[in-house]
Amino acid sequence: xxxxxxxxxxxxxxxxxxxxxxxxxxxxxxxxxxxxxxxxxxxxxxxxxxxxxxxxxxxxxxxxxxxxxxxxxxxxxxxxxxxxxxxxxxxxxxxxxxxxxxxxxxxxxxxxxxxxxxxxxxxxxxxxxxxxxxxxxxxxxxxxxxxxxxxxxxxxxxxxxxxxxxxxxxxxxxxxxxxxxxxxxxxxxxxxxxxxxxxxxxxxxxxxxxxxxxxxxxxxxxxxxxxxxxxxxxxxxxxxxxxxxxxxxx
Numbered sequence: 001x002x003x004x005x006x007x008x009x010x011x012x013x014x015x016x017x018x019x020x021x022x023x024x025x026x027x028x029x030x031x032x033x034x035x036x037x038x039x040x041x042x043x044x045x046x047x048x049x050x051x052x053x054x055x056x057x058x059x060x061x062x063x064x065x066x067x068x069x070x071x072x073x074x075x076x077x078x079x080x081x082x083x084x085x086x087x088x089x090x091x092x093x094x095x096x097x098x099x100x101x102x103x104x105x106x107x108x109x110x111x112x113x114x115x116x117x118x119x120x121x122x123x124x125x126x127x128x129x130x131x132x133x134x135x136x137x138x139x140x141x142x143x144x145x146x147x148x149x150x151x152x153x154x155x156x157x158x159x160x161x162x163x164x165x166x167x168x169x170x171x172x173x174x175x176x177x178x179x180x181x182x183x184x185x186x187x188x189x190x191x192x193x194x195x196x197x198x199x200x201x202x203x204x205x206x207x208x209x210x211x212x213x214x215x216x217x218x219x220x221x222x223x224x225x226x227x228x229x230x231x232x233x234x235x236x237x238x239x240x241x242x243x244x245x246x247x248x249x250x
Contacts, residue, residue, distance in 0.1 A: 015059045018083070021047060021066020027219060030062065047076055053083045056199070060217055064093040068108045074152055077120050081154035084197030087210045090156055091217045092195070096163065096188040098181070117193055118144045120156040127211055128161050131178065159211040160194040164225050176246060192222070 019030035026032025026040045033051070034041045045051055048070050061080050070076050080090060094112035095102040102108055114132050122143040126133070134140060145152045169177055169187050180187045194216040198207055 016057050017060045017062070018053065018058050020061055020063040020080070021069070023066075027062060047079075048072065051079050051083060055082055056085050058083045058088055059085055060089045060091065062091045062217060062219070064219060065095065067092060068094050068102075068110045068112060071109045073110045074119070074154075077156065078152060078154045081120075081156055081197055081199075084199070086197065086199040086202050087206065088197045089214060089217060090193075090195040090197060092193045093219070093222070094191055094193075096181075096191045098184075099186050099189060112191055114161065114191070115139070116191075117156070117158040117161070117195065118142055119147075120145060120152075120154055120195070121158075121198070122146045123155070123157055123198075126158050128158055132161060155198040156195040157198055157207060157211075158193060158195050159214055160192075160216050162192040163188045164190040164192070164222070172242070176243065179246060190225075192218070 017027075017030040019027045019032050022030070022032035022034050022041060024038045024040055026042065031043060032041045033043045033045050033047075033053075035044065035046050037044050043052060047066065061084060063080070067073065067076065084090065092112075094110075094116075095105075095108070097103075097111035097113045102111075118126075118133065118139075122145045124141050124143055126142040133142070145154070163177070163181065165172070165177055165181075166186060166189050169180060172180065177187070194214065196207055196210050196214070202210075
């Protein structure tokens with residue numbers, strides 16, 4: 001409950017963390033929500049219907065490999081925004097769209113890539129490097145949530161985006177990873193988004209402050225996927241040839 005003259009950030013409250021689509025392994029310290037009454041699930045709920053969670057109660061919403069299963073993503077994202085406190089963090093892990101296993105999976109209905117978060121806000125700018133998403137002559141403005149002349153009930157602003165690559169691409173320099181990811185299948189395995197839930201009375205300055213001080217939540221299983229293996233002489237030679245080929249054939 002907010003009191004006159006106080007912002008939500010000044011009101012002490014126990015942190016509420018929600019693991020949306022937790023399956024059988026809800027994260028420690030999180031309220032596990034899933035559509036099936038599995039062991040470890042605290043709340044049974046259909047993610048495509050209104051969640052049985054109060055408005056503006058969550059400090060962190062985590063969804064790992066669950067949102068690609070829904071058939072209509074925008075209402076689900078609206079519900080996530082609804083249950084977040086102003087300035088709350090939303091952490092999403094999803095399979096990257098351009099990989100063969102994801103494309104073949106009949107249980108996946110939504111595609112996630114570097115453009116997905118653009119449809120969760122109408123903010124014109126983003127803190128993520130524009131090289132990841134800027135595509136002239138179209139798509140030069142970040143936020144596209146009103147591109148269908150509708151007014152979605154959400155404002156989730158991307159603060160950080162990370163790509164997890166398949167092993168053979170893990171040691172590539174970032175510019176070459178991006179080039180390969182955008183032009184080839186089975187380069188990138190997963191994508192991670194960290195977003196801020198923007199709600200009144202937040203200002204753009206508040207959003208910038210939250211983004212600058214956010215501690216991005218990353219589940220423990222992600223860290224080993226980030227690690228780069230030691231580069232061998234054969235790796236170095238191959239990398240040099242790949243870089244040379246990319247320069248000769250841009």
